[in-house]
Amino acid sequence: MYNVSVLNVKPGSKLTKDVFTPLGALLFHKETILLARDLDILRAFLVDYVEIQEVGDKGIQAKDILANKDTTLTADKLVVNAPSISENERSSFVKEYERMVNLTKNGYSSVLAAGIPIYEIRNQLERMVSHIKEYHILSFTPCILNDYDYIYHNAVLCALSSYKLAQWCGLPQKDWLQAAFAGLFHDIGKIKVDPAVLYKPSTLTTDEIKEMRQHTKYGYQILKNVTGINEGVRLSALQHHEKVDGTGYPMNVESSKIHIYAKMVGIVDIFHAMTLNKVYRLGQSPYLVLEQIHAESFGKLDPELVQVFIKRVTEFHNGTVVRLSSDQIGEIVFSNSNNPTRPMVSINGDIINLEQSRHLYIEEIVDTDGQL
Structure with missing residues (x-):
């Protein structure tokens, strides 16, 4: 010694x-x-x-x-890296993800005429979440070719993220798949919204906003008689835009009356809506979005769920390669659990502490294997 x-x-x-x-x-x-x-x-x-x-x-x-x-440290504990993912395992997740998106697209399109193919969707959802360990919320970025597919990618990503958040916050296992259903169906009411409003790239008028907000009620009505899902899934379609201080819509209910699935979906929906690319707007930095979600936790989003979500999605390992807002490429070398969106990054041997360098932020995780 x-x-x-x-x-x-x-x-x-x-x-x-x-x-x-x-x-x-x-x-x-x-x-x-x-x-x-x-x-x-x-x-x-x-x-x-x-x-x-x-x-x-x-x-x-x-x-x-x-x-x-294969080990890394956060400020409060030792984290062991997951084993490297084989190409076959990775492609299996991508394959199931793509199938889920296509099935969701077909299911949404036919729901008014033929109802939701709930058993086919359930089977595919189970196949997809069997590969959940390959899904990393900050680095998995599907390539959306047109704005019409955005709603389906957002639905599937919210299903995956809600499933993980249900696990992370300690819900019983019976709730995990139902939470995924909540994420998958939260925006299903948008199929009854005028497409001219739904896909309008410019600012909506007051009347158009009112129409868009009806999708929450439409969604609950569509899911009301669907078997194989619980009431929390239906309430998530209705309540995912409610806020814990009662300022949300459509019912202006406060925290105690918002179902926990809806609270979880409200968080992951904001994250994916802001980070996914659209034709008329590029997605924002996931780290900046997490900071905005943290700010929303003061009166708008459930603060405990937000804390769990941010803590768990930022548990990256030493050596994770990131691109900063300055276009510099570096590696995460230390993450403080009290401020996980602003770790220390090594760039060509120099350490940049993002807690102190507030003008910089992580633009993206550089992980081409995690993209579609």
């Missing part, structure tokens, strides 16, 4: 004692084998000395150093 100046620590050294920031947040756990970027983090946090067991001492092997590449 050696108490060594950080300036003299070499990559591959193994910590024999936990390392904390000057403010007391856990930075690295005991037994961590330090990589080169970890040394940058130590210096960035002004840590002067660490206790280490140097490479070559008993117990440190090359395999340990390699294993350490």
